[in-house]
Amino acid sequence: MRLSIEFSGGLELLFGKKKQHSVEVDKKEIVLRDLLQWIKENLLKERPELFLSQQTVRPGILVLINDCDWELMGGLDYKVEDKDELVFISTLHGG
Amino acid sequence: MRLSIEFSGGLELLFGKKKQHSVEVDKKEIVLRDLLQWIKENLLKERPELFLSQQTVRPGILVLINDCDWELMGGLDYKVEDKDELVFISTLHGG
């Protein structure tokens, strides 16, 4: 399936400073829990502990599925669909 | 077909002060030119000359089809599709 994956709020620094990733995942179906591992293995460039912690995203990262908070979509159990737009955003604190 | 039609930038004042209109148009197909007449007959509440002029929208109104300028979509000849989102916006001049 084809997915649009975006990292922002500074998180892109872990992914070769690239925000937008258009990827082909060679699976018929995949839940978000497993997609996180796929991202770690295929997109993440450095310091995995700043992206994942205990099988999920580390605290302070918000996950959006088609502009919705992933908590509304089932969280880690969400079944990813073809053409989904996923956003991983690091919360900002500056002012 | 089911359409979402929105009037804004002040244009809503001609449509009973209602911005968002979710409408059912009882046609198999319709081009935008004819939809303008349908809107005039079914939604417009007052002063048609402030909405239409010479078979098209009057100067100063921008028409958007699914967040695209209608000029990119064929203008008056655009074939309206089911679930299209149409926006008629009056240009603002204030500062």
Place this chain on the structure above:
Amino acid sequence: DSSSVDTLNNAEISRYGRQLIMPEIGMQGQKKIKKSSVLIIGAGGLGSPVSLYLAGAGIGRIGILDFDTVEASNLHRQVIHKESSVGIPKAISAGRAIREFNSLVKVEEHVTAFTTDNALGLVSRYDIIVDATDNVATRYLINDACVLSNKPLVSAAALRMDGQVTVYHHNGGPCYRCLYPSPPPAETVTDCSNGGVLGVVPGIVGCIQALEVIKIAAGTGESMSQKLLLFDGMSPRYTMVKLRPRNKECAVCGDSPSVTGLIDYKSFCGSSYDDKPCTRSIL
């Protein structure tokens, strides 16, 4: 009677006339704005536009809290201050600017840090709270103080070319802890000093924050409760995201909260909330 909070005098009617004539505000909305009080925590990049536009709109009483003094390197984004204010406490400098701009508004300067000792006392004195700070621990402290005092919290943040705005604990929506039950690792936290920020980005985000305050005060429009605006200045892109509802298990706003008073946010976050974050931070 110019001292009455329930009516508008002639000076106010003339001054706010352009707002009054809008059906979305009207005389009733303007009276509500006048009766409202807002505490702005932070007189920096976000607090500058928030203070100016809330004063302009006629919020009756504005509290402005900041412990820092104005530095020249702040001025690229902190537009309420002037070069002659360098070295002066930001709250004093901002208060002076507000008074010169709108003498009809009551201003209260708080030259103090926002701490567990003064948080509840300060928050209780205002109707709406604005988080315009720049560090994680203070954001948890402000959130908990607002939930415990049952006040709406209008929150924003900016870094580099990005901004975020939302409204917490309002209309039954989520609080900061509902979204972020655990604080981020200290090494992932960057502030504007270390990460940099284009000055107008907190400008945009702070103005959006002020709009949310005014809508809540006037009781008009839809608030950003349970919504998050993500702003990317480079693209430029504005994305409005739908957030989770209030979490019934939330430690502070849940049905059986474990946090029933303020805690030690410094150790909770593993960082000092008046220190600048460490320099090796990257995110």
Place this chain on the structure above:
Amino acid sequence: DSSSVDTLNNAEISRYGRQLIMPEIGMQGQKKIKKSSVLIIGAGGLGSPVSLYLAGAGIGRIGILDFDTVEASNLHRQVIHKESSVGIPKAISAGRAIREFNSLVKVEEHVTAFTTDNALGLVSRYDIIVDATDNVATRYLINDACVLSNKPLVSAAALRMDGQVTVYHHNGGPCYRCLYPSPPPAETVTDCSNGGVLGVVPGIVGCIQALEVIKIAAGTGESMSQKLLLFDGMSPRYTMVKLRPRNKECAVCGDSPSVTGLIDYKSFCGSSYDDKPCTRSIL
């Protein structure tokens, strides 16, 4: 050397340090910002935040043009002015505020209307033009002057709770006339005096306008050329719309333009461009 436009002195490096450290700006971007000049036409609701944030960012030379004087009823949205400026020309009041805020920036006050007589001379002296005016005829005049002088035009407008921002005649994109070949009927035109406006709405829109100017000046990010941002403060909603390309048949920027010099915009629009629009207007 503090007078050189090609280098940054220590005061500038320290003052703009928070921008300099961003990869999106850097030392090169800041030098370009310093070398840039911007003409802001209108020192009102839009011109206030634009002036403040362009000065904060370190634009080298800022021209601020307005013929009006400050009125108390402007202050709810025109945050660059003060109560003590009531009765003073807006360009002078804004110029004074910019000088107090950032003395490193060169300010040029133009207390004049923007007319067919002075438009081309003024526009030719600046790199980027900001339309922060409030009436249709002046908007056509500014557009034509920018196209004829080949300058990018950053344009915004606000009314009630709504705002619009775009960039004209930049990167091969469309101009105002490409979008609006004919002026609207005079009876459909409303300004802020008649329709009202919530002060922070031009604040938001003006800050977005300033960001577009800074990106063009620094040569960073994507500009809003051929894009239009629609802002609805009540919902709140931000929609970025894709616009038509430059129209080869456009009367002024087309391949065979019929407008090769400034025209009589008053009669073109059927309304005076220094008069307030008529009171029976509704839209």
